[in-house]
Amino acid sequence: MSSDNQNYDSWQSAQRVCVIGAGTMGAGIAAHLANIGFQVSLLDVTREAASEGLARAKAAKPPHFYVPERAADVEVGSLKDSYDLIARADWVCEAIVEKIDIKKALFAEIEPHLRPDAMISTNTSGLQISLLAQGRSDSFRRRFMGTHFFNPPRYLKLLELIPTEETDPNGVTAMSKFLEDRVARRVVVAKDTPGFIANRYGMWAMYQAIHAAERLHLTIEQVDAITGEFLGRPRSGSFRLNDIVGLDIMEDIAKNLVQRCPHDSHMGVFETPKSMKVLIEKGWIGEKARQGYYRKEGRELLALNLDTQVYNQRQEPDLPSLKELGKTPLGERIKLALDKKDEVGEFLRNYLVPVLKYADFLKKEVSHSVEDFDRVMKWGFGWKMGPFELIDAIGPDRLGLSTGSNYSEAGIRDFDGIYRQREAHPEYLQLADCPVIDGTDTYSLRDLGDGILAVALKTKMGVITPQVVSDLTEFAKERKAQPFVLTSEAKSFSAGYDLSFFDQAIDKGDYESIDRALSDLQSLGELLEEAECVAAVFGHCLGAGLEIALSCAKILAHAETNIGLPESRVGLIPGGRGTTLLRLHNQFTAKRLAEVAFTMAEGAISTSADQARSLGYLRQTDVTVYHPDRLLSAAKRMALTVGQSRRPNWHTPEGPIAGMIDRELDSGKRQGVLSDHDKTIGDKIKVIFAKAVSYEDAVRMERVEFVDLCKKALSHARIKHMLETNRPLRN
Template identity: 55%
Template sequence: MCVIGAGTMGSGIAAHLANIGFNVTLLEQTREHAEKAFARAKDVRPPHFYVKSTADKIRLGGVDQDLDWIREADWVCEAIIEKLDAKKALFEKIEHLLKEEAFISTNTSGLQIGLLSEGRSESFRRRFLGTHFFNPPRYLKLLELIPTEETDPTVVQQMTEFLEKDVARRVVLAKDTPGFIANRYGMWSMIYTVHVAEKLGLSVEQVDAITGPFLGRPKSASFRLNDIVGLDIMVDIAQNLIERCPHDPQTPHLATPNSIASLIEKGWIGSKAGQGYYKKEGNQFVSYDMVTGAYRERLEPSLPSLDSLARKPLGERLREGLQLRDEVGEFLRAYLIPTLQYAVALKEEISHNVRDFDRVMQWGFGWEAGPFEMIDAIGAEHLGIEAKPFYSDGQIQDFDGNYYAPAPEPLFAKITDFPVLEEGTGWKTRDLGDGVTAFTLCNKMGVVDPGVVEGLQSVLDSGKVERLLITSEAKVYSAGFDLKFFVNAIENQDFDAVDKAIAAFHRLNDSIGKIPSVAAVWGFCLGGGFEIASGCTSIVAAAESMIGLPESRVGLLPGGLGTLVMHENSGGDVKRGINALKSMATGAMSMNADHAYELGYLTDDDVICYHPDQLITFAKQHLLSLEAKPKPEWKPFTGPFGGMVDQMQDALKASGELTDYDELISDKAKRIFTKANSREEAMELERTLFVELCHEGRSLARMKHMLETGKPLRN
């Protein structure tokens, strides 16, 4: 893969491709320019790379002396400055170097794709299209794919399949119109929000309270999102749309709002400048007052109607919100109705169907529902829109008013698409076909409790399961075992209940791997949830998974064979064994799945799925290739290992990473690593030491503090 242009987007695209395993070349004007630009990219926040070492795998070069490297590329993606002449000159320079069947694309977000290939050969033009990545590519899965009238339809199909299967994108086919779908509509929506806020005299806090989760949008809402995107970038995109869309009656709303103009004039262009609509002073954020033009203390908005409606479904709360006679209702009537009406007016010009339009706003902007789903949910009649439902009985309304069934997308199957076989408290089983049964965690945050343990054990004991896929129907895979169970048992002095729960958990996790099994994990994969996953033949982890054993933070050892798992993951290697104990002592959680390998939570038996929407399909395919395998032979660490662990703990205490009580807990884990002479002894010792810690007042204090505050107690 070759990316040309090492700016924000080019570096981000190159990093994403390297993250998922491609050999990547990144070219700038000169090698010096490439190295300088990429040095900045390596330190960007949020980070481009899963682990820093991946950056070293990208080959940096200069167009002036390394252009021949393009001959090796199967895909060349141009991401240089947004100037038509510069891009056309580059394509003229590289055309003769391209492989005969190499894909060629531009990442432009504002130029007409068809103009960029003018003057090129027929071979070039048939392989050329727009690939509009969203920034940052690592975190945003949407890619707008824009063919020209001369792009070969076969190339479009091949590129779509390649991007979705191998590049971890969700592709929406967009028309070669100004701004495509995302910028034409999404940027209009962002800027129109500011105009409405200024007109109504609402504060940035009030608008962000309304336009965040209440409106089915991310917590970044409106003004925080503006800062993230960059106010200068917003104005540049808007100006391009103004110039290219004189026919659009809504174009005047893209004029720069007064507050944005004032902020740009002062250089306060958003997060990259350290301040925009929000500014961090110490540990606190201050807000920009659009009336006074100065920063002031951030004020918590008083909008009681938001709280009263918050728990209702999106369509219902917005329908009721539109009727309110307060700031919320006033804003929704002034902003939401025109915004949804604009989507209806634009749909045929910029999209191939309403689902594509909706998906751009969901996948690119994080909306819970796209504009047409939202219209259906609220009711078109409440919005001054004359339209039949855009979605009906699984079908989609086409622009001619007829309904059609969309093509199935098996690659992106959700776990809830499959039929339920059995259901218990906190769990379900589902039939995935091909002899695969899924066991899904259904408690909030995928929490494991004795009922879930009993349910999974009964499924295994039934003898009906040939191959098992363990996953979750919660917002994350699993936040761990239910701390409330242990707190209640300890406060009731029922340590026998603790002992029995751990024994049952041990039996379960020791028996999962007796049949071919896979855990498909994403989001949090912590504590007891990780221990269940580790009992499987293999873990399939979504790339952004946060994996770990944070039990020390609540005063405990891992209680579901987690200590044994970390010992076995070490493979008898002293350095890895010490690293495993360090991870447990500090309660380290990985920042992503690649990082989990470094911390000792994942091994070569486990795999990463870089496309979160393909997790279930990928995990099932992986499971079908596996056979159950025996547990590794247990061998205690001996010799100088214990002293080396003591040195590690002393260093962590000296740096303030461990307290005396953390060290006490870590010593118990070290004891399992060094004193148990068999797997059975290790299991017994883990259970005994876990119960011992439950007798400790400091452990109970840590558990209660975590439940009450969500933060660890450093006692």
Template identity: 55%
Template structure:
């Protein structure tokens, strides 16, 4: 079978991962999540079972749903290599030893299907060396596919062909990985460590060296190299623990051996603290201690000077607070000039790192954009090194070139500006022109008659004013087809609790009922116009009620979804209780009782597939596994969407009310719920089990919501959530 047809979807779903270690197990489960039939092989039946069990119990979890593990078939290299003939793609992920990988490729070449592709997940061995001795046909479809750990959560994949890889195979594999494996692919040159490990590991080592040189604490360095630099909260030392100090040592050793002509490679010689921790076996998070040690809920810090653990200390770096609120570009320009510990660290760490990127770029990458994307997508940097160089003032570094990016163009390695190719499937919401800024929401032109209705409130918070404005919009005739989404960093965190607090204080029960009525009506209005909700990160409470009102929802796979209202003493009152019942009813009375139990506790799901399995999403809603294609997929769904009818309400068979009461009583007797939780459960039951129609259910959930608002225990929960951001169980 021609592999280019695989990219069009004309391919089974059978793939094989060889190697059940940390990466192999994670890749196998990621592929199982996506619907592939996965064969996972390791040396022996015992080793593959042990590796698979470790992968299933990993934290954070690899699987979206526990049942996805059934898509993985386990086998041994010794007994089951003939299974390779069934698959279209073999991904090798065995130990990072050149001879072991070569021997494996020699064994499997006669067994694979003629059109199958073989790739290696090596993190740094040259692909051309691994391909030596193989046939021309094998080499033409052989390349590196460097996943990042954990594969479910990190979207970057470095694709490394050799000079002998067929260009058509590169194109086919790129499309396959982007469209079917849900990765962002960056091409890298076939050099030791590729881009991520060659440059990223150097930066990790450099931070430790400079910390030791300046006598800075691990907390201080992590504070400087975290969000202050536009990077994750893990900073440098916590990142080291996450990666594993032993892994760092192995990668550094390989790079030192394979890059003897690199004048900057000496940075990868182990700093004193790193050597000491490795000698003690304190190699990071997987053993519970490295630069940080976990003791119960507390973290201790490793003192680089005394080589002993101590209580964590808040670093005294006032300039971080002073500059932290500035935009990143301005923050970098200012911080690099500071005459304090922050400025000194950045001049000794950041500037050499940027200069090293300039030195390496032509050797390891194809262009500046690829280099930056690896650091942005693989290390979660807000700006890559060349984006940072564009931010800094002329003369701040030894790099006398640039700007590297300018109005949709980038500087190529020959010194000419070339256009950055358009990628319509990855366009962000902000790249579409604004048709109208209504304050609480914006309208954007998504093309071909589709309009984005994007919430413009903080965290996509729903308020009565926003509900009224959207209601007027949906009846104005302005919108023919739509995508409902958000300008914020999440779809919606739910209804504004401050509104309910104020109404409770005023004892304005009619005002609460009116707000809920308008929310229910808006949800129904959204279903009368063809459209799609594009849901990401958080979709809670009222936000979910609006999403379920749309004809269809496209939901980012990692989105947290659910009705957490019980955590503030309430139940979903904008149509959510009724809609969840309509979703669950086709699965039987027992499932309605389970739904009631979750609503009583305010349970939310941590991914879209789990939310669908627990009836927080409809079977027709679409999980988007590629994190950057959500809007693209939502636009396509909006173009084909049709208006939907009011949800059908079905009579239930069996004593559903009694089942809810029984489960509630058992939880109460076991001390798992409070009396107020039980009260909320009764209100949920009144909707799920007693309502006679969808309209009756809407009335019942509003009445129950208002009655709970009258209870002092609910008001206490609302107050506590607003004050602390945490639920109160009273």
């Protein structure tokens, strides 16, 4: 169904969203939308039910809200008393119980109140979208689609968008753009088939793993080791994922798919495995029941024996093939593993081969392209390679498939066997796609186009070393006239300074080299202030990494970045201008400086970029990039116009700064948050915050206080403990 006179331009400027249904998904969707700036209302049968749903979202772990204050932006209400909120909404997203009749009744109730230009969608994981629209007006059906968010919405970027045959194609295009640009999701348009792509295929793969493990008498530890990082999947592997999803949920989805897919000859895989049946009967359905395939007792993790149905202490599996092939590129690794005459090879032949063949069987029914199919598994399930990329890596012939390659230089093979060119998406610029034009052992220099360079750290976890500082200093001196983005090739922007350097220098009593390293780091920061550069940070941005990033004119931070100056955890203070810069950027009031000093003494690390801003680590002018895949393109755009950094003038606010910091530190010590040595570290921060009279004075004092802490046995003990255990010591 199409409408020539329907205009969807207004969808791109939508501000008000009404989410109906305050259960796990509805409240999670409301939280995600509030996080990124929408005006959100959350409705349920009663106002109390809506408030309880919001409260659960506020208390969720991991948190649904970037900062707790965002929850105040969600207005709650009862459905019957809130038709005005529906009438004002630019988008109404239904997320009630997964029952067709109940959903249809709701749509009949709210349709008279919908604006004629409003978006209307259902969040369902598998119900037939066309059935939900039955009985509604032409206008409703033209605008109606499924929006399948993944749980939890804050953390999982995939959204399956499911139109019906009656949905206006122009509306689908407009909705896709809105969800990508404004809702910060990666959208895959799926066909209106049972379970769409994710549940139809992803759940089948999950069941297949259990059946293969039981048939081969493997342990769940062995299977999780194989199906985790070795297979290019999340570390949780298969059985931890089952517990996270919930065995009851898995069984419900499986039963629904079996009922709705009588034409699919592969539905036998959805027969409940023996181990799952036993666990469900006992109510041990996974994480929400505190036990499923795994059970935690104190600090011990127990694993279910699939043969005896008894929990045993978890054993680290002995699978030599995983070590032997672990560093081989993923596609080649799996290809070689399939030939192994051991547990790894046997499992992959019984699990992975059928899973890939099923993808080929299913592709045309559920998806519009193999690329869409692959994206669902990569974006929704965390696979590094989708099934069709894996088929190409292993070789279709070897799997008994006669399809030929799915991807080639000519493009993507469609279902008619024709290769079609991939669309260009410059907004999803990736570092790996940009050519390396220069570099050193510590950083690569890449061309982002339009005259913008990327300086990308190459050390593990972006760790800062004296050599990194030296190399970046040389670059900044030579190239400071050319705009650039400072970022990282690693999984994180930077985990901070190399602690082993300080440990070795302390062991030798070589405090001069420590002071020199700090002076070099401070000088690098000052050089970066003269350059036209922005920092694109993600993963972790800690310690010296944050100090360097704060020297850039702007930081663009991925929303989920862990940011902080946690030097107190290793007995130190930030010594590369970090203490000074936080003093400068938070000098609005004495109270604010006292709060920031306590945060530094505690060594707090944010769980999001927005929280980092509220803690005082990020500047008000720094930018949170909410879209998970647009950080680099946003940083490139910013670098085109950013100019040089403007360091604030030194200012001392009215009020007893030292006394207010003392009160914060004393309170933290009384509450058991800070130890005696934390208080000592806090006093060092206080000296700089309260007694420095200028920027130059502060950076000098930073080095003095840092070196003094290096001479204290308690600080050195913290450094050694972190190096040995990767955990902080609160001594």
